[in-house]
Amino acid sequence: MARNKVQFQKGLSEAGFDDLYGTEERCRDAVFGWRWPGGFVCPVCGGREHSLLRTRALYQCTACRRQTSLIAGTIFASSKLALRTWLRAIYHLTQSKGGISSIELGRRLGVTQTTAWKVKHKLMQVMMERDAGKRLSGRIEIDDAYLGGERNGGKRGRGAAGKTPIVAAVETTPEGKPIRLKLRRVKGFRRTDIVSMAKRNFEPASIVLSDGLRCFNGVLDAGCTHQPIITRSGRRAALNPAFKWVNTALGNIKNAITGTYRAIRAKHTPRYLAEFEYRFNRRYDLAAMMPRLGHVAIRTPPMPYRLLKLAENHT
Ligand SMILES: [Zn+2]
Numbered sequence: 001m002a003r004n005k006v007q008f009q010k011g012l013s014e015a016g017f018d019d020l021y022g023t024e025e026r027c028r029d030a031v032f033g034w035r036w037p038g039g040f041v042c043p044v045c046g047g048r049e050h051s052l053l054r055t056r057a058l059y060q061c062t063a064c065r066r067q068t069s070l071i072a073g074t075i076f077a078s079s080k081l082a083l084r085t086w087l088r089a090i091y092h093l094t095q096s097k098g099g100i101s102s103i104e105l106g107r108r109l110g111v112t113q114t115t116a117w118k119v120k121h122k123l124m125q126v127m128m129e130r131d132a133g134k135r136l137s138g139r140i141e142i143d144d145a146y147l148g149g150e151r152n153g154g155k156r157g158r159g160a161a162g163k164t165p166i167v168a169a170v171e172t173t174p175e176g177k178p179i180r181l182k183l184r185r186v187k188g189f190r191r192t193d194i195v196s197m198a199k200r201n202f203e204p205a206s207i208v209l210s211d212g213l214r215c216f217n218g219v220l221d222a223g224c225t226h227q228p229i230i231t232r233s234g235r236r237a238a239l240n241p242a243f244k245w246v247n248t249a250l251g252n253i254k255n256a257i258t259g260t261y262r263a264i265r266a267k268h269t270p271r272y273l274a275e276f277e278y279r280f281n282r283r284y285d286l287a288a289m290m291p292r293l294g295h296v297a298i299r300t301p302p303m304p305y306r307l308l309k310l311a312e313n314h315t
């Protein structure tokens with residue numbers, strides 16, 4: 001069973017983490033390997049020979065004498081945090097199934113909540129940029145949902161005020177087993193909103209299954225086929241086996257988001273969605289998530305707090 005395989009896999013234990021990344025020196029070696037998998041390369045002259053200035057953690061090119069910091073130009077830059085703290089943050093973000101709040105992360109890292117918030121959002125940004133360009137194809141189950149907003153007193157159902165509309169789409173095998181998930185904030189559930197979402201996220205000729213909400217016909221404009229599945233019990237087809245996986249994924253995500261985070265600022269929804277998407281799409285290889293995210297993080301440019309606080313545009 002696929003789900004058991006996910007739930008009972010080993011992941012990376014805390015002891016395993018300490019073995020690999022427990023000291024600043026081990027973290028530096030790991031980050032060095034992510035940055036220069038084939039050995040040091042001088043960013044100025046391409047020279048391969050170098051020496052390490054231990055006191056300042058700088059790598060000096062033997063040919064041109066240029067000193068390079070391990071984290072200059074990366075998402076880890078402009079921060080006084082030890083690499084050990086960054087890598088521990090990556091550990092918590094990738095290995096905890098339901099995500100981790102910045103309050104909890106701050107507690108575990110021994111830093112203030114503000115610092116933890118910055119670290120977390122920078123890493124979520126890395127996750128978002130990593131997966132933004134990958135499109136779903138083949139058989140895709142799609143559903144609409146709202147996140148956040150007033151829990152009591154507000155209007156219920158589709159169109160409720162103060163809530164953030166999102167689309168969840170799962171690429172599946174022909175038998176309906178989930179392969180990859182995409183979670184996208186949309187402006188609303190008008191046809192035009194679905195058209196632009198589908199053009200960016202689905203390959204043409206994909207077969208999109210929905211519960212028949214009218215706007216989902218927008219996938220036709222992206223060259224996809226639309227198969228609305230309408231059951232006798234009404235358009236909400238929770239029991240329809242065709243939607244088993246997309247409903248399961250959506251349910252888990254809504255629970256996790258509401259459970260872990262009291263309130264998500266609507267403007268940061270895409271980053272939170274990216275975090276869930278990232279973990280879901282790599283759920284069969286928990287242990288490898290750590291080096292894989294590190295590898296991408298070292299290739300993601302720095303992001304100042306000022307930019308981090310702006311609303312992100314999910315492409
Ligand atoms: Zn050089």
